[in-house]
Amino acid sequence: MAETRSGRTRQGRYSALALLRHGVTGNAWSPAWRSHELKTRYQVIIIGGGIHGLATAYYLARNHGITDVVVLDKGYLGGGGSGRNTAILRANYLTPEGVRFYDRSLELYGKLAEDLNFNVMFSRRGHLTLAHSDASLRTMRWRAEVNKVCGVDSDVIGPEDVKQIVPDMDTTEAARYPILGALYHPPGGTVRHDAVVWGYARAADSLGVHLQQDTEVTGIDVSAGRVTGVRTTRGDIAAPIVINATAGWATLVADMAGVRLPVQTFPLQAAVTEPVKPFLRTVVVSGTLHVYVSQTARGELVFGASVDPFASYSTRGSLEFTEGLAGHVLQLMPSLAKLRLLRQWAGLCDMTPDFAPIMGPTNVDGFLVDVGWGTYGFKAGPVAGEAMAECVATGRTPQIISSFGLDRFAQGCLVGEKGAAAVGH
């Protein structure tokens, strides 16, 4: 623990006073995390330096005192799904398993800035999921009732209320897909995704976790049904526990250990506009129009869509997406017609058959997965890290993720979250 304390002291706490001191003296800030030699042996290897891998490392160290942990990333920290999502948080899912799980994540997000001593800019601005058909309104009612039973604040509201919350929304009946109502979820909101990654990385580092970037895993060693270590582009590492916390490459990494996953990888495209004055208070989602919109603190509008129509590992943007997105956004808010797009990008989504994640042990002893995060991985980062850390430390699968095991597909016990996860973010 001496290393922990010295690490924290050396790094210093972020505070208004520290900001003032650095401003006055002009002293450079020390790096948020350190670099270490790659050891040949660790107690736990985590593959994937995104929010899931880093959160798992942090909670292993903080909640369970396991600090002999390394996080490996083939690129840079937060360069995959963690830096490409649209940073929307919510807990208004459809199944009780899902609602409880994501609600715990929201709870952790709520105190994350204080917990990590890093401003993650969580803005609890509310979340609107629009219904344009009787069928989707029925699903909203269903979701609202499940949410209420689980103690999550969600309600179905009418078009007048929608207009009050978002005055720029076209709520007339002349719209091609008139708005019949919406699921309103006040605790939802947005967060700054890079800050969450950096905050977890800094906090994990100060507790003694090693973060190794530019370190690609090329193989996983399994002997007599037990994982023994991994091979990387920088040398071999031995460990009794290996966690696959990758997104986009989850099947390829699992294949190295001989574990097959019910996962298909699809790109999901997003785009951002030039900044304008704040006018959009909440997150707005339309499943029918395949779009979700929020405004960042800088004033840009962030747009996301549903996944591309075919499986691919390519992150190239497509014109079809931009055209479709622009048309759909203008149907919701015609006043945005003159806004220009600044850029578009794609991230990889590991889709599962039931739109729920795959977490916990596999048939290879010591090889755990935290994968299949589809289009909902970022909002689950904190709770997934907490649960995976508990899973490693106690050797038992925590109750909160017991429905998300890999064995559910062989047993036919799917979770069925598509109604709340397919486009709604």
Add this chain to the structure above:
Amino acid sequence: MILLPCPWCGPRDSEEFGYVGEIGARPDPRTATQQQWRDYLYLRRNVAGWASERWYHRMGCRRYLVIERDSTTNEIRQSRPETPRSKP
């Protein structure tokens, strides 16, 4: 825009097609065990690279076809008509 070479209609915009998915061997439902059947239903190879996959020309000839595509670049090598015994 990605052009898919339909064996019947020639090169057409991928938006006209429906993506069905990777081609896997279907076990005989009369003899398959529950495990084999669920593996067939859910497990995917999810290849990064060249793979054969099934597409449906829904806004064209409405026939099924098999396309060889590199999933990392979306480059397309060839297509052929779907036959009842298309194998991987």
